[in-house]
Amino acid sequence: MSTAHQASAAPQQRWPRIGNRSKRVLPGFGLSLGISLLFISLILMLPLTGLVMEVSAMSFDQFWFVITDPRVVASYKVTGFAALTASLFNGIAGLLLAWVLVRYEFPGKRLIDAVIDLPFALPTAVAGIVLATLFAENGWYGQWLSKLGIEVAFTPVGIVVAMAFTSLPFVVRTVQPVLEELAPEDEEAAVSMGASDGLVFRRVIFPALWPALLTGVALSFTRSLGEFGAVIFIAGNMPYVSEVTSLMIFIRLQEYDYAAASAIASVILLVSLVMLFAITLWQARYLKRVEGR
Amino acid sequence: MTITVDGISKRFGKFQALDNVSLDIPEGKLTALLGPSGSGKTTLLRIIAGLESADNGQIAFSGQDVTNLHVRDRNIGFVFQHYALFRHMTVAENIAFGLNALPRKQRPPKAKIQKRVSELLEMIQLPHLAQRFPAQLSGGQKQRVALARSIATRPKVLLLDEPFGALDAKVRKDLRRWLRNLHDEFHFTSLFVTHDQEEALELSDQVVVMSQGHVEQVNEPTELYARPDSRFVFDFLGQVNVLSGEVKHGTLSQGNAWVTVPGIQHQGDAQLYLRPHEVRLATAPSPRANLPLRIEAVSLIGSEVRVELRPEGWESEGSDNIWEVGISHAEFNQQRPVRGDLRYAVPEVGHLFTGTGARPATVGWAEAEQTPNIRLIN
Numbered sequence: 002m003s004t005a006h007q008a009s010a011a012p013q014q015r016w017p018r019i020g021n022r023s024k025r026v027l028p029g030f031g032l033s034l035g036i037s038l039l040f041i042s043l044i045l046m047l048p049l050t051g052l053v054m055e056v057s058a059m060s061f062d063q064f065w066f067v068i069t070d071p072r073v074v075a076s077y078k079v080t081g082f083a084a085l086t087a088s089l090f091n092g093i094a095g096l097l098l099a100w101v102l103v104r105y106e107f108p109g110k111r112l113i114d115a116v117i118d119l120p121f122a123l124p125t126a127v128a129g130i131v132l133a134t135l136f137a138e139n140g141w142y143g144q145w146l147s148k149l150g151i152e153v154a155f156t157p158v159g160i161v162v163a164m165a166f167t168s169l170p171f172v173v174r175t176v177q178p179v180l181e182e183l184a185p186e187d188e189e190a191a192v193s194m195g196a197s198d199g200l201v202f203r204r205v206i207f208p209a210l211w212p213a214l215l216t217g218v219a220l221s222f223t224r225s226l227g228e229f230g231a232v233i234f235i236a237g238n239m240p241y242v243s244e245v246t247s248l249m250i251f252i253r254l255q256e257y258d259y260a261a262a263s264a265i266a267s268v269i270l271l272v273s274l275v276m277l278f279a280i281t282l283w284q285a286r287y288l289k290r291v292e293g294r
Numbered sequence: 295m296t297i298t299v300d301g302i303s304k305r306f307g308k309f310q311a312l313d314n315v316s317l318d319i320p321e322g323k324l325t326a327l328l329g330p331s332g333s334g335k336t337t338l339l340r341i342i343a344g345l346e347s348a349d350n351g352q353i354a355f356s357g358q359d360v361t362n363l364h365v366r367d368r369n370i371g372f373v374f375q376h377y378a379l380f381r382h383m384t385v386a387e388n389i390a391f392g393l394n395a396l397p398r399k400q401r402p403p404k405a406k407i408q409k410r411v412s413e414l415l416e417m418i419q420l421p422h423l424a425q426r427f428p429a430q431l432s433g434g435q436k437q438r439v440a441l442a443r444s445i446a447t448r449p450k451v452l453l454l455d456e457p458f459g460a461l462d463a464k465v466r467k468d469l470r471r472w473l474r475n476l477h478d479e480f481h482f483t484s485l486f487v488t489h490d491q492e493e494a495l496e497l498s499d500q501v502v503v504m505s506q507g508h509v510e511q512v513n514e515p516t517e518l519y520a521r522p523d524s525r526f527v528f529d530f531l532g533q534v535n536v537l538s539g540e541v542k543h544g545t546l547s548q549g550n551a552w553v554t555v556p557g558i559q560h561q562g563d564a565q566l567y568l569r570p571h572e573v574r575l576a577t578a579p580s581p582r583a584n585l586p587l588r589i590e591a592v593s594l595i596g597s598e599v600r601v602e603l604r605p606e607g608w609e610s611e612g613s614d615n616i617w618e619v620g621i622s623h624a625e626f627n628q629q630r631p632v633r634g635d636l637r638y639a640v641p642e643v644g645h646l647f648t649g650t651g652a653r654p655a656t657v658g659w660a661e662a663e664q665t666p667n668i669r670l671i672n
Contacts, residue, residue, distance in 0.1 A: 189345050189374075190374060195396060
């Protein structure tokens with residue numbers, strides 16, 4: 002890149018950012034971008050291409066038939082509804098946790114802060130088994146809940162619990178840094194103008210937080226869409242009632258129907274991608290406004 | 295509205311931020327809280343605002359105890375050093391915030407709020423930026439918006455925490471003048487924190503000098519500059535030249551430097567404080583003083599020529615061991631002092647500190663020399 006830049010006879014810089022020496026802490030823009038792209042290709046793009054190739058071996062009718070199979074459609078509904086519920090729940094619980102961790106000092110704060118990441122570190126199957134045991138009719142939580150007439154294990158509610166458990170850190174970890182950077186002066190300014198606590202939260206704190214919160218919830222949602230390990234142990238896996246889409250993929254794989262598995266996977270992939278793109282675009286627009294870029 | 299601060303103390307852990315501070319802030323005046331960092335000025339301001347609570351003591355507005363009143367009920371305007379504008383709101387929305395935050399019963403109708411906002415925008419001379427976001431404004435513009443926002447609900451007290459601290463020199467000067475005009479027009483009781491002596495002296499009707507959690511002195515700017523009560527105030531308010539030595543038979547001396555001190559009874563240690571404009575530079579010692587100095591630097595920028603000199607054969611107090619003298623450009627053109635020249639400082643008026651904690655005595659040589667019975671040395 003730099004040789005190309007030096008070779009250009011034009012006096013003005015064609016790539017001002019690239020030509021700027023002060024940006025060069027890491028060696029060469031060309032090299033670092035190249036490595037990044039290679040890495041993205043190997044890790045992300047290649048497997049995705051494989052998926053698309055597998056799908057493209059099917060005709061559209063075949064594809065449509067597979068992805069609109071009533072049992073699969075039922076699994077979309079279950080998965081989508083459970084993921085939405087779980088991520089909304091995480092939106093509230095995660096915000097609360099992040100708030101407590103940032104705003105208050107209490108003994109054991111560091112411990113809680115570390116434990117937040119546990120769902121990431123724990124093998125999801127372990128989480129699934131533990132949750133299933135806890136919420137089973139004779140489990141620690143389950144025995145009390147069953148007295149209230151609430152069944153969690155082996156029902157769609159169980160799916161929500163498993164999804165919420167595995168994706169909680171997304172919300173906490175995206176909101177926490179934003180909350181930490183929030184200037185206390187903003188709140189003080191609002192209060193000095195007579196704003197009530199509720200108004201300060203609604204009009205000052207929440208607007209600053211909610212791009213991060215939305216990102217966290219979206220990540221939590223997409224993660225939940227694909228959750229497999231934790232869910233299958235607690236879901237009960239009854240066709241049309243408590244089967245998630247990733248289980249459908251697994252079942253197709255067990256039938257050695259790789260094309261069908263890929264077709265269903267591509268649906269999940271598409272939904273996740275569209276969602277993440279939408280959030281990113283929206284956030285860029287929002288940030289452009291508040292940061293004046 | 296007057297503000298009465300009565301015996302306020304505040305500790306942060308082991309650090310005593312304020313130690314039994316009492317103070318009266320007069321109504322309708324612009325008062326400066328001046329002090330170095332760590333002197334407790336911001337803490338005091340925040341306690342008056344109600345953003346911080348005091349360990350001891352009382353705050354009263356117009357005689358009414360507000361010590362336990364919440365910030366939001368104190369009806370104050372507060373301006374922060376870093377503006378604290380709401381980033382996601384437009385300038386107009388920012389200014390309207392306080393009005394929209396009023397309880398439903400007191401809240402003016404929408405049209406009235408809008409009218410008030412455009413009034414304020416007019417006042418800060420930024421009506422064309424109403425729909426902009428704070429990120430699109432310059433520092434000076436942001437601070438003006440912050441000011442408009444803080445006075446939108448017509449508070450009786452305006453508190454400003456280093457309002458110009460984050461701005462560059464030129465903008466700071468403009469904004470200072472603008473605030474002064476604004477204050478003269480609206481006459482709220484204003485209190486602002488600054489560590490900049492020039493700002494405090496230029497802008498305020500009354501200056502409160504603070505140091506280490508104490509109030510050192512309270513006075514009008516001119517009086518404060520002319521008659522500081524303590525060494526601290528002297529040092530803090532502008533440049534000062536010090537001769538520290540021993541008084542014997544009416545003469546203060548150190549090394550080969552000496553100054554006659556007319557009418558002095560004191561014997562022993564003393565320090566003579568001289569402002570840069572209270573000293574003249576001569577090419578030969580005068581009967582009243584022998585203060586040889588060698589020129590280190592000459593700075594021509596400004597309305598006065600600033601000459602920095604190093605004591606020759608004696609030592610000035612202070613780490614840099616430098617005296618500073620201001621001479622007019624006319625004098626400069628006559629004498630043409632250059633680096634390395636030897637000059638003798640001739641004091642016109644001085645301030646003598648004897649002992650510790652005592653107030654300084656003003657020393658004037660000109661009148662003393664006219665009285666015939668003064669003994670001249672040499």
